[in-house]
Amino acid sequence: MAIQVLETSAPSPARHDRGEAVERRRIPSSWPRALAPAVAAAVALVLHLALPDRQPPATSRPFAGLTAAMLAVALAAAAVQRTSGRLGAWARHRSPLATGVVLALAAWDLLTIKLAWMPLPYFPDPDRVLTAMWEDREALALSAFHSLRLLACGYALGAAAGLASGVLIGWSRSARYWGMPLLKVIGPIPATAYVPLAMVMFPNAFASGVALIAVAVWFPVAMLTCSGVADVPKAYLDVARTLGAGRSFLIFRVAVPSALPSVFLGLFMGLGAAFLTLIVAETLGVSSGLGWYLKWKQGYLEYAHVYAALVIMSLFFSGLMTLLFKVRDRLSGWRKGMIRW
Amino acid sequence: MVTTQTRIETEAEVEPASLRLREVSKTYRRADGVETVALEPLSLDVAAGEMVALIGPSGCGKSTLLRMIAGLERPTSGTLRLGSRPIEGPGAERGLMFQDPSLFPWKTVRRNIETGPAARGALRECKAEVDEYLRLTGLEPFADSYPHQLSGGMAQRAALARALVNHPRVLLLDEPLGALDQFTRMRMQDEVIRFWKTRRTTTVLVTHDIDEAIYMCDRIVVMTPRPGRIDRVMDVPLERPRHRNDPRFLKLRAEILEMMHLSGEEEES
Ligand SMILES: Nc1ncnc2c1ncn2[C@@H]1O[C@H](COP(=O)(O)OP(=O)(O)OP(=O)(O)O)[C@@H](O)[C@H]1O
Ligand SMILES: [Mg+2]
Numbered sequence: 001m002a003i004q005v006l007e008t009s010a011p012s013p014a015r016h017d018r019g020e021a022v023e024r025r026r027i028p029s030s031w032p033r034a035l036a037p038a039v040a041a042a043v044a045l046v047l048h049l050a051l052p053d054r055q056p057p058a059t060s061r062p063f064a065g066l067t068a069a070m071l072a073v074a075l076a077a078a079a080v081q082r083t084s085g086r087l088g089a090w091a092r093h094r095s096p097l098a099t100g101v102v103l104a105l106a107a108w109d110l111l112t113i114k115l116a117w118m119p120l121p122y123f124p125d126p127d128r129v130l131t132a133m134w135e136d137r138e139a140l141a142l143s144a145f146h147s148l149r150l151l152a153c154g155y156a157l158g159a160a161a162g163l164a165s166g167v168l169i170g171w172s173r174s175a176r177y178w179g180m181p182l183l184k185v186i187g188p189i190p191a192t193a194y195v196p197l198a199m200v201m202f203p204n205a206f207a208s209g210v211a212l213i214a215v216a217v218w219f220p221v222a223m224l225t226c227s228g229v230a231d232v233p234k235a236y237l238d239v240a241r242t243l244g245a246g247r248s249f250l251i252f253r254v255a256v257p258s259a260l261p262s263v264f265l266g267l268f269m270g271l272g273a274a275f276l277t278l279i280v281a282e283t284l285g286v287s288s289g290l291g292w293y294l295k296w297k298q299g300y301l302e303y304a305h306v307y308a309a310l311v312i313m314s315l316f317f318s319g320l321m322t323l324l325f326k327v328r329d330r331l332s333g334w335r336k337g338m339i340r341w
Numbered sequence: 342m343v344t345t346q347t348r349i350e351t352e353a354e355v356e357p358a359s360l361r362l363r364e365v366s367k368t369y370r371r372a373d374g375v376e377t378v379a380l381e382p383l384s385l386d387v388a389a390g391e392m393v394a395l396i397g398p399s400g401c402g403k404s405t406l407l408r409m410i411a412g413l414e415r416p417t418s419g420t421l422r423l424g425s426r427p428i429e430g431p432g433a434e435r436g437l438m439f440q441d442p443s444l445f446p447w448k449t450v451r452r453n454i455e456t457g458p459a460a461r462g463a464l465r466e467c468k469a470e471v472d473e474y475l476r477l478t479g480l481e482p483f484a485d486s487y488p489h490q491l492s493g494g495m496a497q498r499a500a501l502a503r504a505l506v507n508h509p510r511v512l513l514l515d516e517p518l519g520a521l522d523q524f525t526r527m528r529m530q531d532e533v534i535r536f537w538k539t540r541r542t543t544t545v546l547v548t549h550d551i552d553e554a555i556y557m558c559d560r561i562v563v564m565t566p567r568p569g570r571i572d573r574v575m576d577v578p579l580e581r582p583r584h585r586n587d588p589r590f591l592k593l594r595a596e597i598l599e600m601m602h603l604s605g606e607e608e609e610s
Contacts, residue, residue: 235443242411243457243507244433253459257447332447 034081037098038074041067044106047114054116058127058304063109066130070102124304132304133311139293140312146288147278147316150206154213155274159267162218166225166266170259171251176230183222191216191273192280199285209281216277217270224266228259264328271324275317290316357424358510358543360387360410365419367405378568379405382419385562385571387511390541394554396597397564397572403547404440406569407513410545411437423511433461436509438517440547442500444488450499451475451484457507467506474502477532493520498529505536512537512544519549526550527585530557534581551597555590556583563600573600 045067077098081091105126111117113125124132133140169179191212198208232255240254256263282291290313297305364382371377380402387393395403408414410421412431421428423435436457444453454474458467475481478498488496497520504512517533518526534557537544548554554561555577563572575597579589 233443235439235441236445238408238413238431238437239439239443239445239503240456240460241413241431242433242435242437243460243503245456245460249460254445257445260447 031078031082034078034092034095035074037095037102038071038078040099040102040106041071041074044102044109045071047106048109051110051114053113055113055120055125057113058125058131060131060134061127062130062134063126066126067102067105074098074102121301121303124307128304129307129311132302133308136305136308140290140308143288143290143293143309144312144316146286147282147290150209150281150286150289151213151274151278151320154210154278155217155271157210158214158217158274159221159270161214162221162266162270163225163263165218166222166263167229167251167256169222170226170229171255176226179226183219183226187219187223191219191277195280195284205281205285205287209278209286212281213274213277216273220269220273221263221266224262224269225259228262228266229255231262232258260332264324264332267324267328268321271321358389359424360385360511360543360545361420361422362386362406362410363420363422365406365409365416365421367402367409367414368417380569383569383571384419385574387543387545389543391560392537392544392546392558394558394561395545395547395564396549396551396554396561397569398566399549400567401564402567402569403564404515407437407515407545407547410511411435411513413437433457433507434510435513436504436507436511437513438500438504438515440515440519442488442493442496444491444496444499444503446488449485449487450480450491453488453499454503454506456503461507470506474506478502494522494525497521501529501533508540509542512542514544514546516547516549518553526553533557538581551594552585555579555593555597556585561597563597 045064048064048067077091077095080088081095082088109126112123113127165179165183168175169183170176194212194215198212202208202211229251236254236258237250240250245254278289279291279294282289283295286292290309294306294309294313297303297309362383362385364384365380366378366382367380369377369379383406385393395406397403405414409416410428412428412435428435444450445456448456451471454471455464455467458464458471475484478501480495480499480502483491483495488499491499497517501514501517504514514533518529521529530553536542546554546558559577561575561577563575564570565572575593577593579587579593583590
């Protein structure tokens with residue numbers, strides 16, 4: 001309570017800033033707040049150990065160990081939260097989120113094996129999913145690798161084609177005359193609709209997968225690059241011209257940088273489209289990768305493996321998105337008020 | 342450094358940096374067919390090394406005239422020449438500083454100033470000079486800031502440095518000091534005069550400030566309201582360095598104000 005008062009009376013000049021900034025200026029939070037994640041982890045552990053199983057247990061039980069580990073980390077983090085440095089501020093900021101995650105895991109454990117409110121085999125408990133993830137780690141890693149290979153090839157090809165055609169159509173009047181109708185007619189067709197065509201046009205499943213993903217990426221990248229380049233403020237081009245800029249300088253050093261925010265929007269949309277097309281391509285023809293793994297395990301009703309693959313997929317896609325956001329921040333850090341990832 | 346300097350000088354001998362405008366007019370035509378006469382035919386000569394002020398009410402076509410000299414706009418009629426060569430398009434030898442700074446928002450202040458040399462492929466030789474201009478414009482602490490982090494005055498100074506560092510033969514300044522406070526403005530006027538004295542760049546300066554015109558320029562071109570024409574051209578017969586409190590300065594100022602009917606509220610006659 002005393003600390004509550006201290007908190008409200010503490011000067012906070014950045015109240016309207018983002019949460020992090022406010023958090024950093026605040027004095028270290030109270031013990032009850034700092035301990036919330038640890039308490040949640042302890043509750044999860046106690047419930048997991050005390051309540052009887054209502055479903056047949058998995059072959060191994062790593063959830064108890066995982067929860068104990070979370071408890072240990074949470075206790076350490078609670079101590080860190082009482083410090084005033086950057087790490088302490090970060091830990092304070094993340095503390096409620098961590099509590100939420102731990103409680104969600106505990107709820108999952110309760111709803112499945114402890115209370116059996118969710119039916120097997122469709123809703124396995126945490127132990128089953130963890131076990132599946134561990135037992136099948138080689139197949140999962142290999143699938144992730146195959147997915148990454150296919151995605152990288154398709155995305156690189158599609159993004160390159162999209163950037164090239166986008167700049168061309170955005171800059172040149174005659175290229176726009178012919179290119180724009182093409183973009184308008186072909187672009188909106190979802191790449192997955194080309195599956196029948198791709199299957200007969202390419203020698204193998206990998207090549208057709210690459211082509212499908214490339215087409216999916218090409219459209220948003222080309223469209224947004226084109227509109228970004230076409231919308232370059234005329235003043236920038238005029239300034240550059242009076243400074244002696246030639247055509248290639250105007251295109252690549254003025255129009256393209258000015259269009260970068262729009263280009264990145266296209267690259268993000270393209271990445272989303274690429275994920276979707278990747279999974280479809282893998283389930284339809286390519287016999288490897290996470291999408292294929294998912295479909296395969298579903299066929300055997302091995303839902304623990306399905307969830308394991310979903311977890312890997314989430315980490316995988318989220319990681320790639322983060323990477324793209326990092327690249328964008330490097331290249332267009334000059335903009336204010338960008339969406340954070 | 343030495344080589345570029347001599348190259349520019351020899352070129353300047355063949356091509357004097359003088360401007361010849363003959364019966365130049367401009368009519369804008371909007372997409373819906375409505376026409377705006379921005380400038381009625383006007384003729385003007387600017388000698389090499391001269392600094393000429395262009396003053397006149399808003400909308401009389403001052404920016405339009407500068408854009409035509411810069412080659413960004415084609416005249417509806419008439420001819421423009423730089424030395425003996427007709428002006429047919431934009432080029433580095435005619436530097437234009439725009440009415441609003443138009444800095445590239447994705448470039449730091451330093452990179453903005455480097456744009457001209459970079460575009461001409463002469464960045465390496467100009468690095469030291471870029472530093473000097475950063476210092477002279479007081480922007481050194483902001484060299485790595487982005488334009489949105491600058492004040493209006495700082496942005497205008499950066500735009501001025503960007504135009505100057507390119508060594509144009511003709512410098513076209515469209516209200517370069519318009520956004521500055523009185524003090525910075527006077528200081529910058531002295532700076533611009535200093536640049537001009539060392540280089541003797543032919544300069545056309547658009548301004549709304551009569552004091553600025555008298556203080557800085559050799560001649561003052563007064564334009565009429567829309568559509569723009571040259572009302573009259575006045576010499577400024579003051580030797581340099583000039584003083585703002587010189588009685589002749591004040592007399593000239595009074596004359597111009599009188600002519601523009603701005604010397605004060607008049608009695609109804
Ligand atoms: N791109 C354009 N299209 C149509 N009309 C234009 C265009 N640019 C300028 N005009 C018109 O030409 C006239 C002269 O404009 P200009 O910008 O040259 O005036 P100015 O003397 O620079 O004014 P200010 O002192 O306010 O900057 C104005 O009536 C304006 O409406
Ligand atoms: Mg103007």
